[in-house]
Amino acid sequence: MTRLETRIGQMRLKNPVIAAPAEHMITDGGLRAAIEAGAGAVVVKSTNENIAAKAQLRAAEYVALDSHWSPVSWGSQADPATMILSRSGLHPLGFENWLEQCLTHDRIARAHDCLLVPSLVLADLDHAIEMALAVQQAGLRVLEFNIGTPYAREAANGAVTTETAAERVAMLTRALTDRLEIPVWVKLTGQSNDVPQLARAATEAGAQSAIVAGRLLGMLPDLNTQKPMLGTSGGFGGFWNLPLTCHWLALCRAMIGSEVPLIGINGITGGHDVARAMLAGASATGLASAVMLRGFNVIVESIETLDTYCQAKGTTAAELIGRAADARKTFADMPELDAHWQHFVPPQSR
């Protein structure tokens, strides 16, 4: 096993950096760039059968924000702390052409020891099963099933789903895993007060991995127009999500056990964040916004930084998995500290 190799169930990844789907994973150029940047896996922008979900891409908008909530330029110069508010839609190609694109890039990915991952977003379950079977039939090696987009409440009725009930997650996952031989990775929402229950439901229903977890929704009032920025609520993400993701990963690991591989996503901006998410329990990690914002070099740099970190620590990436999660204590385990809180309040409050 090389220093960065990792496993998601039966799938070996050459490294744990997954190029996760967003608009930069729509075109052939973007997919090839992610593969050539060295990602362990590359996820093609999601599709489903719903016309409204595709139409939503044509009305999609994006804004990069600094810590004062001011819009900043899009591009490689953007600070890693830049946050993104967006309203997105699904892959513009029809299903047959999307599948063809997946197959073409699966061949390229295989030549680079990379795993090409097709991604379906749930709208109608019967259609999802049909498309999943076609994905398998075509010879693709794995399927991402996203049942946790941020947008169900905001999007056209039935275009996408945000599943927050464990029974629904179990039923939907089972509907696919009962019919498929290839591994299914279920992408879960973070808009839940109990992500570990959702992860347990998915993995007990046969998912090989739970992807933890999708973005939250946000609304940012613009002080000039006094209207919401981009006109609506949108998916809101950024570096600040990392500890929230790590918290969910650690709780998922505690609930469902260390044998079930988790994929961490949301707020990972570079190689040190990949290490942090792995320490929290992820076997691999997705990066979407950071790459869409700053370019494919983020993938190259993340792999290099992770490798340097592992080398300095005398460890492999796989050995990082869950170290911090397993060292996590409860509040009740912590020693009492004498009036410690007084160092953290204004002088008048002491």
Ligand SMILES: Cc1cc2nc3c(=O)[nH]c(=O)nc-3n(C[C@H](O)[C@H](O)[C@H](O)COP(=O)(O)O)c2cc1C
């Ligand atoms: C503009 C945009 C489009 C996205 N499109 C998809 C998609 O098609 N399928 C999907 O599963 N996730 C999609 N996502 C979610 C990302 O894959 C990822 O889960 C999320 O952005 C959190 O990770 P990040 O902090 O690395 O961006 C999208 C995210 C953004 C910002």
